[in-house]
Amino acid sequence: MLVHILAPAILGIHAYPVHIELRISRGFRFTLVGLPDHSVRESHERIQSALQTNGMDVPRKQIVINMAPADLKKEGTQFDLPLAVAIIAANQYVPVESLEKTLFMGELSLDGTLRSQRGVLSAALMAKETGQKRILVPRVNANEAAAVEGLDVYGFDHIREVVDFLRQPDSCKPVQACSQAPAKGEIPDFSEVKGHEWVKRAITIACAGGHNVLMCGAPGTGKTMIAKRIPGILPKMNTEEAIETTRIHSAAGIFKAGQSLIEERPFRSPHHSVSGLALLGGGSRIQPGEISLAHNGVLYLDELPEFQRHVLEMLRQPLEEGKVHISRALHKVEYPASFMLVASMNPCPCGYYRVPNHTCHCKPGQIQTYHNRISGPLLDRIDLQLGVAALTFEQLQQQKTGKSSFEMREQILQIRDRQRWRVNAQAHGKPLMQWIKPTEKALLLLKSRMETQFFSARTYEKVLRVARTIADLENSEHVNETHVAEAMQYRLNDINKGFC
Numbered sequence: 328m329l330v331h332i333l334a335p336a337i338l339g340i341h342a343y344p345v346h347i348e349l350r351i352s353r354g355f356r357f358t359l360v361g362l363p364d365h366s367v368r369e370s371h372e373r374i375q376s377a378l379q380t381n382g383m384d385v386p387r388k389q390i391v392i393n394m395a396p397a398d399l400k401k402e403g404t405q406f407d408l409p410l411a412v413a414i415i416a417a418n419q420y421v422p423v424e425s426l427e428k429t430l431f432m433g434e435l436s437l438d439g440t441l442r443s444q445r446g447v448l449s450a451a452l453m454a455k456e457t458g459q460k461r462i463l464v465p466r467v468n469a470n471e472a473a474a475v476e477g478l479d480v481y482g483f484d485h486i487r488e489v490v491d492f493l494r495q496p497d498s499c500k501p502v503q504a505c506s507q508a509p510a511k512g513e514i515p516d517f518s519e520v521k522g523h524e525w526v527k528r529a530i531t532i533a534c535a536g537g538h539n540v541l542m543c544g545a546p547g548t549g550k551t552m553i554a555k556r557i558p559g560i561l562p563k564m565n566t567e568e569a570i571e572t573t574r575i576h577s578a579a580g581i582f583k584a585g586q587s588l589i590e591e592r593p594f595r596s597p598h599h600s601v602s603g604l605a606l607l608g609g610g611s612r613i614q615p616g617e618i619s620l621a622h623n624g625v626l627y628l629d630e631l632p633e634f635q636r637h638v639l640e641m642l643r644q645p646l647e648e649g650k651v652h653i654s655r656a657l658h659k660v661e662y663p664a665s666f667m668l669v670a671s672m673n674p675c676p677c678g679y680y681r682v683p684n685h686t687c688h689c690k691p692g693q694i695q696t697y698h699n700r701i702s703g704p705l706l707d708r709i710d711l712q713l714g715v716a717a718l719t720f721e722q723l724q725q726q727k728t729g730k731s732s733f734e735m736r737e738q739i740l741q742i743r744d745r746q747r748w749r750v751n752a753q754a755h756g757k758p759l760m761q762w763i764k765p766t767e768k769a770l771l772l773l774k775s776r777m778e779t780q781f782f783s784a785r786t787y788e789k790v791l792r793v794a795r796t797i798a799d800l801e802n803s804e805h806v807n808e809t810h811v812a813e814a815m816q817y818r819l820n821d822i823n824k825g826f827c
């Protein structure tokens with residue numbers, strides 16, 4: 328008796344079809360071929376227990392299972408359910424035809440309960456692309472799979488339910504795609520940030536123009552409070568972005584059970600002790616790292632100089648490319664990693680250098696060493712460097728609420744709208760000046776500052792780009808000297824020259 332069944336192999340955020348053939352013949356052996364790893368080989372024990380607990384015997388015969396293609400490594404526990412169903416079908420507990428055009432995935436516990444899986448959305452997308460009609464998954468993952476249109480999704484808690492369904496497919500209805508309202512209030516609002524209007528304006532510019540930000544200020548000035556609110560003012564994710572973000576979180580196994588698509592932009596803030604592997608991704612099963620979990624959202628690095636320097640250096644390539652490549656002996660995985668980098672730091676190791684009413688106890692050499700921990704090439708990728716000052720007593724007392732996240736997002740959307748044609752101009756390689764359109768005076772100001780401040784050519788270009796975003800905020804066709812002057816304020820105190 329030969330049974331065919333389809334299961335997914337998950338690699339990175341992609342799922343690949345695995346064709347499983349199962350043959351039962353005379354003899355007494357259980358053989359798995361086709362590059363299964365230890366988690367798949369161990370499935371035999373789980374399947375045997377799950378089937379026996381539910382009154383279905385694993386035949387005491389020779390069972391040969393081939394998983395194709397042979398060169399694709401099969402890892403993970405999602406093969407439990409398809410392998411168990413193949414055995415059940417070979418034993419004629421369910422009709423073999425019921426396995427056609429169907430993708431199965433799910434881990435079995437010893438009593439036959441189905442456990443949550445990683446990578447279900449990717450598997451569902453693959454099922455649709457390869458022309459399957461339906462996918463059978465653990466019930467907790469059903470909403471995730473149902474985000475894919477044009478595919479019948481069935482969710483089950485137990486292998487008994489799967490058997491009942493395969494015997495009588497009309498006995499239950501597919502799960503409907505459900506659009507869950509995002510949990511309200513998860514991202515705090517900017518209206519709670521009093522004062523700091525200058526910083527909020529700079530953050531608006533950064534979000535509109537897709538610029539990275541570094542905030543420098545004494546402890547307790549509200550840097551983290553500001554950073555946490557940034558995902559709430561970025562434009563909402565479109566469906567494509569939501570699917571990509573969900574696939575990454577699902578692959579990492581940090582997706583909430585029962586959840587459908589992730590609709591809010593992620594905010595990730597790894598501790599400064601984070602390893603390169605946790606930040607960029609990797610490990611034996613090649614898990615996505617923090618930079619990929621922040622994809623389409625914000626990666627917040629608090630106390631930037633405290634991160635290990637070699638870990639920070641690893642960020643340079645993903646910051647340029649918006650993705651990260653991870654290689655292991657057998658395969659390579661590419662994870663998306665397009666995020667807005669928001670970082671913060673104290674002005675010195677003790678935190679109070681040049682802060683009014685405080686005494687800094689650091690020696691000049693210590694301050695220099697602290698600043699030098701952030702390399703020039705990394706700083707070059709951070710367009711806006713802001714000093715965040717402590718609020719005065721009067722500012723703290725003011726009752727007026729600040730600009731809300733809603734108002735800031737509206738402004739950002741307007742600017743992005745004005746910028747759209749410019750993004751196209753960039754894509755088509757038009758010379759910088761043709762789409763930035765600076766006035767004579769603006770260029771003169773920049774030139775004089777370049778000479779006194781020793782701006783690099785890269786800084787020169789970055790100031791112009793930020794100035795272009797400011798001009799868009801003012802709805803101005805040309806970039807004038809006021810726009811350039813404001814853009815230079817965000818770079819004036821270049822960090823290695825005594826920032827803050």
Ligand SMILES: [Zn+2]
Pocket residue numbers: 675676677678679680687688689
């Ligand atoms: Zn100090």
